[in-house]
Amino acid sequence: MRIEATKKNTFSGHRGPIYTISRGIVNDEIVSGSSDLMIGTWSLTTGKASSFSAEMPTHIIALSSIPEQNLIVAGTSGGTVHFLDPVQAKEIKAEKYFDAQVFELNYSPKHKLLFAS
Numbered sequence: 001m002r003i004e005a006t007k008k009n010t011f012s013g014h015r016g017p018i019y020t021i022s023r024g025i026v027n028d029e030i031v032s033g034s035s036d037l038m039i040g041t042w043s044l045t046t047g048k049a050s051s052f053s054a055e056m057p058t059h060i061i062a063l064s065s066i067p068e069q070n071l072i073v074a075g076t077s078g079g080t081v082h083f084l085d086p087v088q089a090k091e092i093k094a095e096k097y098f099d100a101q102v103f104e105l106n107y108s109p110k111h112k113l114l115f116a117s
Contacts, residue, residue, distance in 0.1 A: 009047035013040055022063035024050075025070050025086060033060025039074055041086060052086035064105035064114065075102025075116060
């Protein structure tokens with residue numbers, strides 16, 4: 001099998017290394033989390049930053065989205081999972097589920113479950 005990859009865009013704006021990216025709640029958008037403690041949203045069409053960003057208390061290690069609820073979910077190096085509504089530009093909930101980093105977040109639309117490790 002032959003796989004080709006080409007660079008399409010460079011998303012500039014974080015002030016530190018990006019630790020995680022995920023699809024956004026909108027089809028043509030991605031979400032990124034960085035060592036600069038910021039979450040940013042980016043247009044895949046233009047390559048520019050979208051209107052939503054949020055600052056977290058610690059590094060963002062994992063991201064996922066729950067599009068049908070307009071939520072971005074962020075897992076941090078402090079073990080907390082943050083639920084953010086980019087439409088209302090606010091945090092809905094934050095829960096410390098782990099004593100260490102949240103390394104992975106995956107949402108299953110079929111089962112309506114969020115998996116975290």
